Amino acid sequence: MRLIAKGAAIALATGMLAILPATANAACKQIGAVGTGINEGIAKFMADAALKNIREAAGYSKTSGATTYKCEAGMVSTDCHARQKVCQ
Numbered sequence: 001m002r003l004i005a006k007g008a009a010i011a012l013a014t015g016m017l018a019i020l021p022a023t024a025n026a027a028c029k030q031i032g033a034v035g036t037g038i039n040e041g042i043a044k045f046m047a048d049a050a051l052k053n054i055r056e057a058a059g060y061s062k063t064s065g066a067t068t069y070k071c072e073a074g075m076v077s078t079d080c081h082a083r084q085k086v087c088q
Contacts, residue, residue: 028064028087031055035080040071047082060086 031054035046051067064085071080 011026011081027087030083030085031058031060032083033079035082036077037080039075040073040078040080043071043078044069044082047080051082051084055084058086060088062087 004088033047033050033054035048035050037043037046044047047069048067055061055063064087067082067084069080069082071078
């Protein structure tokens, strides 16, 4: 019985340590979106619009840092993957 209680206490302490880093950064997180257009400018514009929609739907009001883009040109259209750090 004592061994079970000691094991449970260790598991609880380990679980609390795993939660602490997550709660310290719980107010900020990375979001991402994809935009498609006939050129890179339009694809970035669409990705930015999608990021704005995600931010508003999730209730995030502030951005932290610049938006990063990774664009790939295809045969007909260009896709841009945008990432941004947002905070509440």
